[in-house]
Amino acid sequence: SRSINLAVIPGDGIGQEVVAEGLKVLSAVLPQDVKLETKEYDFGARRYHATGETLTDADLDALKRHDAILLGAIGDPSVPSGVLERGFLLKLRFAFDHHVNLRPSKLLPGVATPLAGEPQIDFVVVREGTEGPYTGNGGTIRKGTPHEVATEVSVNTAFGVERVVRDAFARAQARPRKKLALIHKNNVLTFAGHLWTDVFNRVAEEYPEVTTEYMHVDAATIYLVTQPERFDVIVTDNLFGDIITDLAAAVSGGIGVAASGNINPSGEFPSMFEPVHGSAPDIAGQGKADPTATVLSVALLLRHLGYEAEAARIEDAVSADLAERTGKPARSTSEIGDALAVRVAG
Amino acid sequence: SRSINLAVIPGDGIGQEVVAEGLKVLSAVLPQDVKLETKEYDFGARRYHATGETLTDADLDALKRHDAILLGAIGDPSVPSGVLERGFLLKLRFAFDHHVNLRPSKLLPGVATPLAGEPQIDFVVVREGTEGPYTGNGGTIRKGTPHEVATEVSVNTAFGVERVVRDAFARAQARPRKKLALIHKNNVLTFAGHLWTDVFNRVAEEYPEVTTEYMHVDAATIYLVTQPERFDVIVTDNLFGDIITDLAAAVSGGIGVAASGNINPSGEFPSMFEPVHGSAPDIAGQGKADPTATVLSVALLLRHLGYEAEAARIEDAVSADLAERTGKPARSTSEIGDALAVRVAG
Ligand SMILES: CC(C)[C@H](C(=O)O)[C@@H](O)C(=O)O
Ligand SMILES: CC(C)[C@H](C(=O)O)[C@@H](O)C(=O)O
Numbered sequence: 001s002r003s004i005n006l007a008v009i010p011g012d013g014i015g016q017e018v019v020a021e022g023l024k025v026l027s028a029v030l031p032q033d034v035k036l037e038t039k040e041y042d043f044g045a046r047r048y049h050a051t052g053e054t055l056t057d058a059d060l061d062a063l064k065r066h067d068a069i070l071l072g073a074i075g076d077p078s079v080p081s082g083v084l085e086r087g088f089l090l091k092l093r094f095a096f097d098h099h100v101n102l103r104p105s106k107l108l109p110g111v112a113t114p115l116a117g118e119p120q121i122d123f124v125v126v127r128e129g130t131e132g133p134y135t136g137n138g139g140t141i142r143k144g145t146p147h148e149v150a151t152e153v154s155v156n157t158a159f160g161v162e163r164v165v166r167d168a169f170a171r172a173q174a175r176p177r178k179k180l181a182l183i184h185k186n187n188v189l190t191f192a193g194h195l196w197t198d199v200f201n202r203v204a205e206e207y208p209e210v211t212t213e214y215m216h217v218d219a220a221t222i223y224l225v226t227q228p229e230r231f232d233v234i235v236t237d238n239l240f241g242d243i244i245t246d247l248a249a250a251v252s253g254g255i256g257v258a259a260s261g262n263i264n265p266s267g268e269f270p271s272m273f274e275p276v277h278g279s280a281p282d283i284a285g286q287g288k289a290d291p292t293a294t295v296l297s298v299a300l301l302l303r304h305l306g307y308e309a310e311a312a313r314i315e316d317a318v319s320a321d322l323a324e325r326t327g328k329p330a331r332s333t334s335e336i337g338d339a340l341a342v343r344v345a346g
Numbered sequence: 347s348r349s350i351n352l353a354v355i356p357g358d359g360i361g362q363e364v365v366a367e368g369l370k371v372l373s374a375v376l377p378q379d380v381k382l383e384t385k386e387y388d389f390g391a392r393r394y395h396a397t398g399e400t401l402t403d404a405d406l407d408a409l410k411r412h413d414a415i416l417l418g419a420i421g422d423p424s425v426p427s428g429v430l431e432r433g434f435l436l437k438l439r440f441a442f443d444h445h446v447n448l449r450p451s452k453l454l455p456g457v458a459t460p461l462a463g464e465p466q467i468d469f470v471v472v473r474e475g476t477e478g479p480y481t482g483n484g485g486t487i488r489k490g491t492p493h494e495v496a497t498e499v500s501v502n503t504a505f506g507v508e509r510v511v512r513d514a515f516a517r518a519q520a521r522p523r524k525k526l527a528l529i530h531k532n533n534v535l536t537f538a539g540h541l542w543t544d545v546f547n548r549v550a551e552e553y554p555e556v557t558t559e560y561m562h563v564d565a566a567t568i569y570l571v572t573q574p575e576r577f578d579v580i581v582t583d584n585l586f587g588d589i590i591t592d593l594a595a596a597v598s599g600g601i602g603v604a605a606s607g608n609i610n611p612s613g614e615f616p617s618m619f620e621p622v623h624g625s626a627p628d629i630a631g632q633g634k635a636d637p638t639a640t641v642l643s644v645a646l647l648l649r650h651l652g653y654e655a656e657a658a659r660i661e662d663a664v665s666a667d668l669a670e671r672t673g674k675p676a677r678s679t680s681e682i683g684d685a686l687a688v689r690v691a692g
Contacts, residue, residue: 075533081543082536090534114571116462133479133500138537148504150541154479158494185585187421188436190428191484195496197427218592225460225571225596239531243589246564250571 003035004305007066007270012044012084013279014289014333015072021291021337022070022298025317028341029302029310039066043088044279045076054087060095068301069272072294073279086136093129096269098262099160100167101127101241102300103276105248105258107228110323113251115225121252123231126168127241129262131160132192134238156192156237161199167265168235169203172210179211179232180204183220183240196237220244224251249276257322259296263304273301287332292318295340310344317343349381350651353412353616358390358430359625360635360679361418367637367683368416368644371663374687375648375656385412389434390625391422400433406441414647415618418640419625432482439475442615444608445506446513447473447584448646449591449622453574456669457599461571467598469577472514473587475608477506478538480584502538502583507545513611514581515549518556525557525578526550529566529586542583566590570597595622603668605642609650619647633678638664641686656690663689 008023010016023038030036041063048054063069069092074084092098107113107121137153165182172180182200186193197214204212215223217240223230224247236244249258258276275293283289296318303311317340331339354369356362369384376382387409394400409415415438420430438444453459453467483499511528518526528546532539543560550558561569563586569576570593582590595604604622621639629635642664649657663686677685 081533082539085533086536114462115460133498134534136536138500138535140537140541142504144544146504146508148541150502150537152479152500152502152535152538154484154498154500156496156498158488158492162492185588187427187431188480188585188588189484189498190432190482191486191496192498193428195486195494198490218588221567221589221593222596222601225593226600239534242531242534242564243567247567247571247593250568254572255568 001033001035003037004030005065005067006036006038007063007069008038008040009043009069009071010040011072011074011279012046012076013073013281013284015044015074015279017284017287017289017333018275018291018294019070019072021333021340022294024337025295025314025340025344026298026302029313029344030307031310044074044084045079048079048084054084055091063092064096064269066270068270068305070298070301071272071274073275073277075279076281090134090136092272093262096272097130097264098272099128099130099164100261100263100265101129102261102263103127103241103245103248103258105245105252107252108257108319108322110326111253111257113253115228115251119251120229123228123234123248124171125234125236125241125245125248126164126171127236127245128160128164128238130238131156132238154189154192154239156195158195158199161196162203165199165203165235168233169207169210172233173207175232177232178209181213181215181220181231181234183215183217183234183236183244185217185240186214187216192237200235217244221247224248228252245276253322255293256290257292257296257318259293259300261297261300261304271301271304273297273304287334289333291333291337292322295337313344314340347379347381349383350376351411351413352382352384353409353415354384354386355389355415355417356386357418357420357625358392358422359419359627359630361390361420361625363630363633363635363679364621364637364640365416365418367679367686368640370683371641371660371686371690372644372648375659375690376653377656390420390430391425394425394430400430401437409438410442410615412616414616414651416644416647417618417620419621419623421625422627436480436482438618439608442618443476443610444618445474445476445510446607446609446611447475447587448607448609449473449587449594450605451591451594451598453598454665454668456672457603459597459599461574461597465597466575469574469580469594470517471580471582471587471591471594472510472517473582473591474506474510474584476584477502478584500535500538500585502541504541504545507542508549511545511549511581514579515553515556518579519553521578523578524555527566527577527580528558528560529563529580529582529590530560531563531586532560533562538583546581563590567593570594574598591622599668601639602636603638603642603664605639605646607643607646607650617647617650619643619650633680635679637679637683638668641683659690660686
């Protein structure tokens, strides 16, 4: 019989609340014969303050034994900026080689967008997750003096670029429109930019059916608000991907519905699924957070583990739920979770 | 008697057309007693193909003797990506220490925006122009092999950050709302991010009347489309500034109206003014380009040289012209220039 052994990291702020709903929907959607085991892990601000730890070797050993990881949110204003991000979130992405950061953007019927008109938005961003300016390379000299110099080194390898570019081409090939855009800034960041462009053009020869285009990141932000229908699959570097996926989330319904997978395609390490939004301490504990992004992250998790039908059921339930929201009073976090659980079970 | 000794660089594509209109409006707005001298320089794709040169030491010596530079656009698909950008545009910004890249965004009445509703947009971005990932530091090893590694080094100095942060605080202090936002990614790019944040917080103490906030660049893209009225002055790094000013231009009327100044505040070297848009080779030579961004760049140029009343006259003329566009047939580049010249003279 089948089983899913899931690591659950509620984390900080609204993380706790949204993860509870994600698990509720997960339990409701899974067929009876699938045994779901979950183990909760304590990471984030509370543990950091209590122990000084963010993510230890023992933690990584324990997490490694799971089939996948569901994360709520990590981050709190009481912790200096960067400590939990570099010490937990990025450490985990690098340790588990999550090189495909998958972020779909789909504007569902009935969902509000800040854009005028009725934009058609349905694309997916494949963001590199283990290289670029995120490596933590760099340093500071003469800190705090008028002569301080601080550097950040973006590291890009043919190995790292090629595997994520290949992943993106395969995804584009599998979609009806078969379009792939490379987003970079190869006219300024010429060393990294030429590597990305060369690898992209080389792999493109193997996918004659995929229509490709190259776009500078600055121009891409314009197209995301003026012609979002232009995009089908996007592949990009770690930092550009961070920036454009927040913008993509904003135009396609907000970060309340933006899901994300930090994927290790080989399966050597468990992949991690999380909403794009953060811990939102201002609304934490009030039942105000929208769990939809977490529920959609559960769908990505299920698809990654091979439960395609269940993933689609969740996505359909979310579509139906969102379509009926207009004009209705706001519901609490658990009310939305309950409604989605009923829909996926029904 | 007063005089302006202007270097004019029409450049590539629509650069020629829009600069002609910029000069037309400049001549029309200047008082009789101001002697305008212009000298045209040949830079861009044509010269690169003919001579292999992008910007020589002799060119820099000649340009240095002017009071200011007006640039149309540089760039053509016939030149490999990066050659003219690094070899001309960035070389000039670095050589003339254009560390304040000023990019105002104002949604004028009657102007279309891709955003729904009636957003209020009136802010200015102060983008650092001589540091960050734009320095060209970095390199490539094992080029073209499966073992290629390419790096890009973002270089940030207390000296470079402080001067642009001070410029931004002074601008915020002079505006009615007195708000300043620092945009960076200090939770990931911790070395550079902490330098920026520390300098920003230190200078803030000297400006108790200025309300400050810090925002990650990814979150900033969300606010730019959901709450653009939130912004008054923004200060940011070279790359983040590149990205968010294109997005800012898109939401506040498009790059057809986005102006830019590459400013050396000390006056040691001439400052350069240019539209944010590029050379748009697809519409070049057809009289289709909107010269408004160039005309507004002329206003920034005049303000920089102390001609405040003339700058304001141009801005008022552009506002009036834009307000009357809706429903009218499209005009040619020179028709728009003519209309603006009439308005500023009148
Ligand atoms: C919190 C931060 C480290 C993270 C990132 O920059 O990747 C977040 O913005 C994201 O997009 O997942
Ligand atoms: C053309 C390019 C070098 C330039 C930049 O990146 O600064 C442009 O995008 C801009 O914003 O002026």
